[in-house]
Amino acid sequence: MSTTLDYLRWRGDLSFEVNPFNSVDASLLSSLVYLPADKSAINHTLGSVAEKLHDLPSFQPQMHDETGAEILLLPKSPRLANIKILDWIDRSEKEPHPLQFTAAAFRINADTIVIAYRGTDSTMIGWNEDMRMNYMPEIYGQTVATEYLNQIVKQFPNDHFYLVGHSKGGNFAQYALGTAEAEVQDRVIQALSFDGLGFYHQVYTNPNFMRVLPKMKTYIPESSIFGAMLDHPERTLVVKSDVAMRNQHDPRRWSVGRDSFTLAPGLSSSARIIRHALIHFNNSIPKDKREETFSALFEAFENFNIDDINQIIANKLLGTYRLGRIFLSLDSEQRKLLANIFSDVWKSFKNNTNLFFRDNDYDLYPKSNDSSKAPIFFEFYDSDTPNLKLPQEVWDNLYKNKNKSSD
16 A cells, blocks of 8 residues: 555655645645644755754654654655745643644745644643543634634735644644634635544534535545544545554555545444444533543643653553552542443444444445545534534535545
């Protein structure tokens, strides 16, 4: 299977004038915003930043994975190496709300800029922010994403923009477009999300959001987990990946053919089962209970000086001990609800493992790889509006190009 890193090798010598910006380029910029850069990178090129990182002692542990391969390939791939960094922002805050926010602006040609939003890092602040997306239709980080878009658009008044992001960053990119003023929306070409979370109906049924749904596109791997969370009213494409399910969240491990992603036949059985398990969890435990329990859990992490997820997962024995102490520090009701949450998701997963052989609505679940041809997700995540339908004119606008190339 060829990947985005192979694409860098094949097509990295072609300028954007020769070969226009595409979804694979967008995914690469979505991954490069994870690099440990800061404002000092502004006005430098991606290639020069890569060369500096390559020799940085603190960066050496990352030189043994896909990130290391990117760093080695970038200086040799003028297509991305010559991209100028116009802005880079990195914020991490506990108050007034948890915020782990990184974004950057890249110039790809004389009149086009790509704004890339970073997904979740390993900090507990970032994970706390992610958990809030499960019970809050809108979070503080999304507002910051919109503010950042407004700032860059104002700073560069003569340009048009792509908004891109991976995971939470993809959600931020599309949220920023959907909540921006009309004059800002009109200057955005597309908002591309790579295995990003969807949205609650309160968000995507807002007229301002629906106005730009045709400009949004989401790519999810065939065994997606994070992309199966919440709803995707925007056009969604299912991409082929032959790595293990737990590794498919990384777009650098998706299949690429020439200048675009290779589409899978549809979502895998595991991804569909997880989708149903998550919906069941979302509908069976009240939002206020989830909020109360997760807030107590992250407060306990802070009390035990756990500020990075690697303190839990790097050493299994030590991590289990730390988790046990944290769990026991919660009050009995919180411990019970937390245990019920994980038990409920697991039970729902097990109960649906034979969903294709049962005589119920799951049998009708489509296997499409492109939501412009058939829905990829049937059920709406939010049970408050089980029969919610978007206005027909929105679907008409969204799918008016469905007979064109699917990528």
